[in-house]
Amino acid sequence: MRIIKAAVLVAAGAMLSWTPARADTVPEFRGNDTGGIIAYELAHRVDARQLAVDHCASYGKVAKFLAVDAQYGGYVSFACRWVPYGASNQPLRTLY
Structure with a gap:
């Protein structure tokens, strides 16, 4: 019984070691x-x-930009806000 449990642990460890962790994909x-x-990097x-x-x-x-972390691995952050009251223009979506 111990041999079977040990073999299962070894097999499970081998299967987990073959799959990539993928912890660096953002x-x-x-x-x-x-x-x-x-x-x-995308902003460039x-x-x-x-x-x-x-x-x-x-x-x-409408978009409001909040902050820029200008370094490798940094982000440009923005907030989506409702259109202010009294504004006659609605947000427009552009075509690429």
Whole structure:
């Protein structure tokens, strides 16, 4: 019985060691209806402001940028806010 348990543990350990951990995969753009983050590396390649505006406009909101962490691994963060009262313009979604 002990030999079977030991063999099962060895087999399970071998199977787990063959699969990658994938702990270093982070999305370049992540958001929901309250805001989001854009990886700093992506902000160099594309227009980060346009990404945020399009994302917030899909929820009927406007984008407000909060902070920029300008270093490797940093993020550009933004918030999606409701259109202010009295504003005659609605958020527009642009086509690429």
